[in-house]
Amino acid sequence: MAANETLQEGVDGMPKEALDVVLAVIVHPGRRHCLLSKRPEGVHLAGHWEFPGGKVGLTEGLQAALTREVREELGLVVSTADSRLFNSLNHSYPERDVCLHTYLVEGVASEAYLPLGEDGVGSEGQLTRWVAFSRLGDYDFPAANAPIVAALKRNRW
Numbered sequence: 001m002a003a004n005e006t007l008q009e010g011v012d013g014m015p016k017e018a019l020d021v022v023l024a025v026i027v028h029p030g031r032r033h034c035l036l037s038k039r040p041e042g043v044h045l046a047g048h049w050e051f052p053g054g055k056v057g058l059t060e061g062l063q064a065a066l067t068r069e070v071r072e073e074l075g076l077v078v079s080t081a082d083s084r085l086f087n088s089l090n091h092s093y094p095e096r097d098v099c100l101h102t103y104l105v106e107g108v109a110s111e112a113y114l115p116l117g118e119d120g121v122g123s124e125g126q127l128t129r130w131v132a133f134s135r136l137g138d139y140d141f142p143a144a145n146a147p148i149v150a151a152l153k154r155n156r157w
């Protein structure tokens, strides 16, 4: 089994592989907002709002993938000291199964990075925005994110 795959049970009872994905909940210095990105057209789940992140490489650890994805997408540098695992969950989309590993990331983005209330543009052209934890329910996330969003809104972190 490749390093980025988790075995799950398929509909036919045979094991199937889930794609490991890391997500970064980047917390604003005031600790009341986190950074969201909008998925561009032409990709899986286009148009949904998401936590920055992406697929874990075949020979890559979760933390290394987190650091790489956040640097690629936002130009921010995340170290192990800045991040802690919040939860890991599996979800089946019709197109693929994913295992989402969500990290809370604090201390990497200052107010100067993107002022509250302004829309920004990430390194890959994606719309970015600080969103209050209490307003996360107003945003259209991929279905797999529902338990993550619910836990963040309850401030369980």
Ligand SMILES: Nc1nc2c([nH]c(=O)n2[C@H]2C[C@H](O)[C@@H](COP(=O)(O)OP(=O)(O)OP(=O)(O)O)O2)c(=O)[nH]1
Pocket: 021, 022, 023, 043, 044, 045, 049, 050, 051, 052, 053, 054, 055, 056, 096, 098, 100, 142, 143, 144, 145
């Ligand atoms: N980044 C991200 N992906 C999510 C979230 N929720 C969710 O179900 N996903 C799914 C969508 C995709 O099927 C998968 C992540 O793939 P991706 O397309 O973002 O990965 P990537 O950045 O490595 O993309 P690429 O290099 O292949 O273009 O996880 C989320 O909050 N953030």
